[in-house]
Amino acid sequence: MEYLIGIQGPDFVLVAADNVAASSIIQMKHDYDKMFKLSEKILLLCVGEAGDTVQFAEYIQKNVQLYKMRNGYELSPSAAANFTRKNLADYLRSRTPYHVNLLLAGYDDADGPGLFYMDYLSSLAKAPFAAHGYGAFLTLSILDRDYKPDLTREEAMNILRKCVEELNKRFILNLHSFNVRLIDKDGIHDMEKLTVGAK
C-alpha cells in the first residue's frame, strides 16, 4: 500500500515516499510525511504497521539526537543504520516486535552518500537504489535497467518520474502524490512534490 524509494548518486541521495495515511480502505490523510529527520544529513523513511512506524522512528530519532547532545558530534549514516538495525533485531524476538520497513539515507562527510535498506526482520543492506512496498515490484526493474553509479541529479529525478508514472499506470491503488527530498553535502533539500493526475 505504501511506497518508498531511494536512489544514490556519486555525491547525493534522492528519496521519495508517498503521502497517503490509510486505515483499511479509507485514505485518512493525503499529505502525510513518512520521512523523519534524524540529523542534518540523515533521513529515515519508515512504513509498516500503523502505530509502530511513528513510535519506532521517533524513538530512533530522539536517540540519535541524544547521542549528539552527549558526545558533541553526530552519528554517521552507517552508524545510525546499524543502531536502527540493532534495535529492530532486539525487539524482533520480544513480545512486541516492530513491523516496520525502513530506508535510511544520509551523507557522510568522510564516506560520501549512503542508502541503507532495512526490513522488519532487521536485515540491513547498503544499496545503490532500493524500494519498499508493493510498488517496489513494479519499479525495481526500471531502476535495474536505468541506474548507473555516476548519474546526475537530473537523471535520478527522471528515473524517479518514470517509476511514479509506472505506478500510476499499473498499480491498483491511487498514490497521487509523493514527497521528494535530496541529501547532499549541504544537507537535506525539499524538492517539489511529485503529483500525478487521475488515471
Next chain:
Amino acid sequence: MALQDLCNLQHILLESEAAEQSPGRFGEKAASSYESGLHSSSLLDFYIPVAECLDESPIEFGQIRPDQSSCSISSESSPLPSLPFVSSQPVPLPFPMAHGTTTLAFVFQGGVLAAADTRSSCSGLVACPASQKILPIHSHLVGTTSGTSADCALWKRILSRELRLYQLRNGRRLSTSGAAKLLSHMLHPFKGTELCVAATLCGWDDHSGSRRAAQGQKTDLEAVSSDKVSLSKSSFLTQQPCARKEASLSGPSLFYVCSDGSRLQGTLFSVGSGSPYAYSILDQGVQWGLTVAEATSIAREAVYRATYRDAYSGNCVDIYHVTSQGWTRRTREDLKEEYYREKESRRQTHEAEKKML
C-alpha cells in the same frame, strides 16, 4: 496533599513491581523512564491501571478468533468467554473489524464541529439507542469515541484527569496536539490486546489565553520560541513540524488517535463502520468557509446518510461545536423524523411530477 500522597504511594508500588516485569514496549528503558519520572513531575508521571493479566503475553490475552470477532464490536456487555484464551497459536483477525458507529469531525472557519450517532450495538442487537459518543474532556476539548464503549469512556476520563493535572502543574492548558500525543502514548502499551479506542480530539488551542493564565511565565514563551529558533539552526528539531507548531499554536485543531498507534492531524476525519458513507457526503461539501448553520447541516446529513446505510449506526445524532469560547451542544435529534420527512418530500415531488405528465 492527600491525592499527591496517594499517587506517590502507587508509584512506589509500581516501581517495586517494575523490577520483575517489563511494563511496556521498551522493557528496561520504560522501567528507567518510570523511575526517572518519579523524581521529576514530568508528564509521564502517572499511574496506568494495568491489569495483572497483562503480565502474560498480550498476544495470548488479546487476539480473538474470527468466530468471536462479531461480539467485540462496541460491546457494553459482551459476554467474556474463557479469559485468557487457551490458544497455542494466536489467530489473526481476517481483516480489521470496523467499529460499529459513525462519528465525524471537521475544522472550518467557525471552529470545530463534531457529530456522531447514538447507537451502541452488541453482536447484532442494539444495546443502547441513546448512548453518548461525543464526550467533553474539558471546556475547550471534545472527543468523539469509536470502538469499545467501555474502553473509550475509561480512557477519556483518564485523559481528562491527566489534562487537568497538567493544567494545574503548568498553569496552562495542554494543546490538542499534546493531548493527542499523551493519549497515544498511554494507549501504546496495550497494542496487540483487545483494547479498541478510535477517537478524534477536537479542540480550540488558545495561545494568547495561556499567556494570560501563566502570569509569572510570560517571558518563558519568548524564551521557548527563541530556544526553538536556535535549536532549529543546529537542527535538533525537524523544521516542518516546527513550522506547523507555530502555525497551529492557536485556533481550531483536530487529531485522530487510534489504539493501534496512529495519531494524525487533519481537517476532516470520520471514524467507524459508517465512515465511508459519511466521507462521501462530507467530501462534497466541507470547506473552510462554511457558516455554522451550513456546517451543522452537512454534518447532520452525513450522519443521517450513514445511519441509513449502516446497520450499526442509527437512532439519533449529536452535534458539538467547539469555538474559542468553549464547546456547545446542539439538542439531540431523532433521525427517524428526518427519514420520514425526506420520504414525504420525495413522495410529494414524485406526485407533482406525475401530475405534470
